[in-house]
Amino acid sequence: MKKTLLSVVALLGLTAATAQNYSAADSTAFAAWTTFDLDGDGNNFAAGTVNGTSATSYSYDNASGALTPDNLFISPAIDFSGATGATLNYTVTAIDQSWLAEKYAVYIVTDLVAVAAGTFPTAVQEETLSETGVLARSVDISSAAAGQSTFYVVIRHFDCTDNFAIGFNDLTVNGDFAGTEESSLEVLSAYPNPSTDVLNITLNSNVETVSILSLDGKLISNEVVNANNVTLNVSDLASGVYFYEVITTEGDKLRNKFVKK
Numbered sequence: 001m002k003k004t005l006l007s008v009v010a011l012l013g014l015t016a017a018t019a020q021n022y023s024a025a026d027s028t029a030f031a032a033w034t035t036f037d038l039d040g041d042g043n044n045f046a047a048g049t050v051n052g053t054s055a056t057s058y059s060y061d062n063a064s065g066a067l068t069p070d071n072l073f074i075s076p077a078i079d080f081s082g083a084t085g086a087t088l089n090y091t092v093t094a095i096d097q098s099w100l101a102e103k104y105a106v107y108i109v110t111d112l113v114a115v116a117a118g119t120f121p122t123a124v125q126e127e128t129l130s131e132t133g134v135l136a137r138s139v140d141i142s143s144a145a146a147g148q149s150t151f152y153v154v155i156r157h158f159d160c161t162d163n164f165a166i167g168f169n170d171l172t173v174n175g176d177f178a179g180t181e182e183s184s185l186e187v188l189s190a191y192p193n194p195s196t197d198v199l200n201i202t203l204n205s206n207v208e209t210v211s212i213l214s215l216d217g218k219l220i221s222n223e224v225v226n227a228n229n230v231t232l233n234v235s236d237l238a239s240g241v242y243f244y245e246v247i248t249t250e251g252d253k254l255r256n257k258f259v260k261k
Contacts, residue, residue: 022078022153022173027054030168032076032187034241034257038118038158039070045157051095052134053167057157059102066162072115073168075153076256080175086145088124088153090171093134096164103128103160108144109152112215112257116241120156128160134169145175185252190244194259201230205248213243213255234260 024030030047033055037044043064045057057071080086088108094100105126109115125139145151153173157166188202201210210230211222220242232244237260245255 022075024054024075024171025169030055030073030171031193032190032256034074034193034259036072036074036116036241037070038072038116038156039068041067041069043067043069043071045071045073045155050165050167051093053091053093053095053169055155055168056095056165058165059157059160059163060099060165068161070158071156073155073157074109074112074115074257075171077150077152078173079150080145080148080173085142086140086173086175088139088141088171088173089137091134091136091169092129093167094129094132094163094165095167097132099163100129100132101160102163102166103158104166105156105158106139107154107156108141108148109154110148110150112152112241115154116215120154129166141173185248185254187254187256190256190258194261195234196261197233197235199232199234199244199258201232201244201246203228203230203246203248203254205250205252207246208249209247211245212237213245215241215243234258 027047027049033047035044043058043061045055047055050056055073057069059067059069061067094102105123107120107123109121124141124144125137155168186204188204190199190201193199206228207225207230209222209224210232212220212232214220239260241257241259243255243257245253247253
């Protein structure tokens with residue numbers, strides 16, 4: 001089964017004034033996530049519909065045989081500052097119901113540099129699948145997310161081999177807030193991601209400036225664009241994970257990750 005990474009982005013949505021929700025409920029939304037091949041075998045998570053799931057990682061490949069994955073799927077940045085509570089919901093399933101023993105963990109992460117180096121916080125959920133069917137999970141992440149201005153949901157498929165694949169769908173993060181304002185800024189597309197030469201970004205608002213930053217927040221470049229379609233030249237960047245940050249003419253700001261091959 002060939003894995004395909006889509007190049008259409010649908011990002012973070014903010015809802016009512018007392019609640020903030022992040023949702024990745026289909027392969028288009030999951031395509032906004034960043035993949036990271038921690039074991040370096042060239043196999044990774046992919047966003048795409050496989051047996052009704054929208055995000056998939058493999059422990060077996062028809063061409064290569066048994067795999068030993070250590071694959072990461074990293075959400076866009078989620079702003080939960082001021083939250084009084086937060087819940088993570090998702091569904092998970094073994095793609096081949098005859099081979100269930102796929103292992104995964106979910107982390108709430110603030111330090112992506114540490115995660116890329118293989119250092120993780122305590123998992124908010126960890127299990128090896130042993131049940132058939134589509135399994136619904138609901139996890140209280142209030143303690144892990146409390147007080148964080150920005151965090152990421154990281155799904156890790158690891159410590160298993162020679163089953164087939166694990167799939168995730170219908171992921172949401174919900175929190176209760178006081179005085180959170182609604183934002184309408186949205187990235188309509190950001191492609192190709194991973195990028196080799198250019199990253200094309202389209203937003204629903206006019207962008208005044210766009211910047212590239214390292215994972216530790218260091219400014220690499222900044223340019224004035226005054227358009228809602230942006231083409232970033234990334235050819236001179238070293239391979240790795242970066243942020244692009246856009247600021248609109250209305251003063252709204254959005255930061256998201258991309259991968260330079």
